Amino acid sequence: GAGVSQSPSNKVTEKGKDVELRCDPISGHTALYWYRQRLGQGLEFLIYFQGNSAPDKSGLPSDRFSAERTGESVSTLTIQRTQQEDSAVYLCASSGTRVKNEQFFGPGTRLTVL
Amino acid sequence: AQKITQTQPGMFVQEKEAVTLDCTYDTSDPSYGLFWYKQPSSGEMIFLIYQGSYDQQNATEGRYSLNFQKARKSANLVISASQLGDSAMYFCAMRGYNTDKLIFGTGTRLQVFP
Numbered sequence: 001g002a003g004v005s006q007s008p009s010n011k012v013t014e015k016g017k018d019v020e021l022r023c024d025p026i027s028g029h030t031a032l033y034w035y036r037q038r039l040g041q042g043l044e045f046l047i048y049f050q051g052n053s054a055p056d057k058s059g060l061p062s063d064r065f066s067a068e069r070t071g072e073s074v075s076t077l078t079i080q081r082t083q084q085e086d087s088a089v090y091l092c093a094s095s096g097t098r099v100k101n102e103q104f105f106g107p108g109t110r111l112t113v114l
Numbered sequence: 115a116q117k118i119t120q121t122q123p124g125m126f127v128q129e130k131e132a133v134t135l136d137c138t139y140d141t142s143d144p145s146y147g148l149f150w151y152k153q154p155s156s157g158e159m160i161f162l163i164y165q166g167s168y169d170q171q172n173a174t175e176g177r178y179s180l181n182f183q184k185a186r187k188s189a190n191l192v193i194s195a196s197q198l199g200d201s202a203m204y205f206c207a208m209r210g211y212n213t214d215k216l217i218f219g220t221g222t223r224l225q226v227f228p
Contacts, residue, residue: 031214042205042218043159050214059215091159095214102149103216105159 002026004106006092012112013082021077021109025094032075033093033103034067043091049075082113116141116210118219125224127196134181135191135222137206145211148189150180153203153221162204165189196226 005024013019025032034046045059049069060066064082069075079086089110093103117140127133139148150162165173165180173180181190193200203223207216 033215035216035218042220043207043216045215045217048215056213056215089157093159102161102164104161105151108157 004092004094004104006090006106006109008109009107010110010112012114014114015084016081018078018080019082019111021079021090021092021111023075023077023092023094023106025073025075025092026096026104028072029094029096029104030072031095031103032069033095034075034077035091035093036088037091037108038088046077046090079111082111084113087111087113116143116146116208116217118206118208118217120206120219120222122222123220125222127193127224127226129198129226129228130195132192132194133196133224135193135204135206135224137189137191137219139187139189139206139208141187141208141210143211147209148180148182149207149209149216150178150189150191151205151207151218152200153205155202159205163191193224198226198228200224201226 007022030051033048035043037043047057047067049055064080067077089108091108093105095103119138146167148165152160163175163178165182172182177194179192203221205221206219
């Protein structure tokens with residue numbers, strides 16, 4: 001597709017379960033980002049991948065959060081032992097150039113932890 | 115540490131009028147980039163405009179312009195000739211030196227009325 005895609009669009013899980021969120025960036029984009037947006041709030045940076053460099057994990061809130069990226073394609077954000085405070089929309093973005101670094105966002109995954 | 119501050123939680127403007135959304139930032143980086151994104155109720159993040167810290171002129175993109183005052187560390191978004199479709203959340207964001215992650219403000223909800 002032409003844009004960033006994310007799946008699932010909605011995920012409801014029980015507290016304590018693990019979840020995996022998937023992001024397919026725009027083809028050819030070397031950088032991929034994960035953000036979290038709690039209800040009524042701004043976006044919080046979680047992690048980003050740039051080419052083959054080590055990812056910047058500085059925004060991950062705890063060791064229950066991890067992410068992987070296969071080359072310059074798909075990324076998976078994993079949340080282990082989910083807690084109710086993990087409920088949020090998880091947004092993925094990708095970018096192709098560093099001059100402006102315009103990030104193109106996906107539609108997000110709405111995670112609800114019961 | 116970098117910080118973005120948006121002090122207006124909500125703004126109202128009449129259709130066809132201009133509106134200014136405030137954004138101030140704090141950084142000690144020698145160069146940086148400033149962004150504005152629009153988030154309609156549907157949730158997608160739409161890139162609007164970018165300003166580099168060394169750009170000599172204020173950025174403009176159609177009805178959007180960025181009033182960049184470096185000494186005051188402000189990067190206000192001006193929307194001219196507001197339209198009903200401009201009703202949305204607006205986020206100011208910053209990218210620091212030697213990093214691609216974005217730091218977002220808390221957003222301003224703009225409502226355009228007829």
